[in-house]
Amino acid sequence: MPKIDVLDEAVIDSPPMVVYKAILNEYAGVTHWWMPILEFKLRGDIPIDREGAICDITAHGHGTQTKFSCKMTKIVEAKSIEEEYAGDFVGTGTWTFEPIDGKTKAQFRFNVRTNRLLFSLVSPFMDVGKPHSDGMQKGFKALNSYLSKK
Numbered sequence: 001m002p003k004i005d006v007l008d009e010a011v012i013d014s015p016p017m018v019v020y021k022a023i024l025n026e027y028a029g030v031t032h033w034w035m036p037i038l039e040f041k042l043r044g045d046i047p048i049d050r051e052g053a054i055c056d057i058t059a060h061g062h063g064t065q066t067k068f069s070c071k072m073t074k075i076v077e078a079k080s081i082e083e084e085y086a087g088d089f090v091g092t093g094t095w096t097f098e099p100i101d102g103k104t105k106a107q108f109r110f111n112v113r114t115n116r117l118l119f120s121l122v123s124p125f126m127d128v129g130k131p132h133s134d135g136m137q138k139g140f141k142a143l144n145s146y147l148s149k150k
Contacts, residue, residue, distance in 0.1 A: 081095040
């Protein structure tokens, strides 16, 4: 299973609590600003801002769909979110939200192994982390645009 370990970041024009809540609302399926790249659906009765909450994620891109689940393992309000993945990707993700002059430096570290034959076959010929980073940058821009309209 090939490994992907990427760190993506952006400065979002809103305070950390606003960015933190917007990320959780997207994971809960309340908002859809990350579409058509990522689609989220909350599973079960645990609210998304609680440890143990699970959402199902479908990533669309390059003519394929990737499906995996995300379990919230540690949440520090407006500071960080730690996640564990199962499905087409197995590993962890970590969000951090750092205040900078009324804005937020948002970082996301995606540290996983592929768990899908197609990704394992193409990984020697393609940087599998690059499409992830491209999707994250588009997501950061969509988040900034969404929050500017609120």
